[in-house]
Amino acid sequence: MPDSPLKYSFFKRNGLTLFFLALFIITLVAQAFTGWKQNNQEIQEKGGQALTFGAYLGSGHFFSATFENFQSEFLQMGMYVLCTVGLRQIGSAESKSMEGEEEVDREPKPGPDAPFAVRKGGWLLWVYSNSLSLCFLGLFLLSWAGHLYGSFTNHNDEQMLMHKPQEDLLTYLSEPEFWFETFQNWQSEFLSIVSIVFLTIYLRQKGSPESKPVDAPHMETGK
Known part of the structure; x- marks a missing residue:
């Protein structure tokens, strides 16, 4: 027990x-x-x-800066959760084994201590089985919308300060400013994923669940 x-x-x-x-x-x-x-x-x-x-x-400047970072983090975590289901990296502590199924792949079985959705089954079980990635997807979309709102509002505030006409949303989306803000954050998140996946092949941190045991062979996949 x-x-x-x-x-x-x-x-x-x-x-x-x-x-x-x-x-x-x-x-x-x-x-x-x-x-x-x-x-x-x-x-x-x-x-x-x-x-x-x-x-x-309540300004666009604050919304843009805040949600610009939020959405890239939720994108990173959501993609990481989904991609580690089917993709592998030999030797990485962040990957499942190259062959066979693992504990996380087992089919859920109802039991007295199982979550309600598992005991209920049906569509509720499907949603719960994918709830982590669905949650990250929802958070990403909300944050992306928050970033767009903030960036668009801040852009028009700057237009007004410079005595220029304000733009509509579609015009703003056709310009590079918002997409530059977006992609500069996304690429840093993808780099951080590559780093943790690859570096855990050869490097160790004793006591961390994100690392293999210190004496584990480099090509041993998983923790």
Whole structure:
């Protein structure tokens, strides 16, 4: 029988999530504050009126910068989850074995401790079986829309400051600005995936579940 999780403190049970959630909040606040200062500097240089911090949080500049990063991260994680189902990399700690099925490939079986969707079966089971990738897809689409809204709004705000006519959404999408912002983030996420997949063939970190054991052969695939 596995140990009861209640024997551990709240932080012990949730330490990884809480640590990175705290870093996320700290860096988001820092981004908002520094973005506010930078944006006001640019506005005043163009003869505009500086924004209050509250107004900045609803501005296109803040939305664009924030969701531009969110959508690339959700794209990265969603594609990683899906691609590791069928694709392999010999020797990588991030890949399934080259042959045969693994524990994650087994067909779900109803049981008293199984999640509700497994016990219910049918379409609910299909959705639950793919819920991680579906969740990342939804988060990616929402973040992509948030980035588009922010980038489009910020672009028209700049047009107004320069006394130029505002553009409609289709015109803006035909220009390179939004796509440049998008692709510069996507390529960095794909590079990070390549790095973790390839480097775990030859490099190790003792104690990390993202690494093979230190004494594992280089060509041993999986953890």
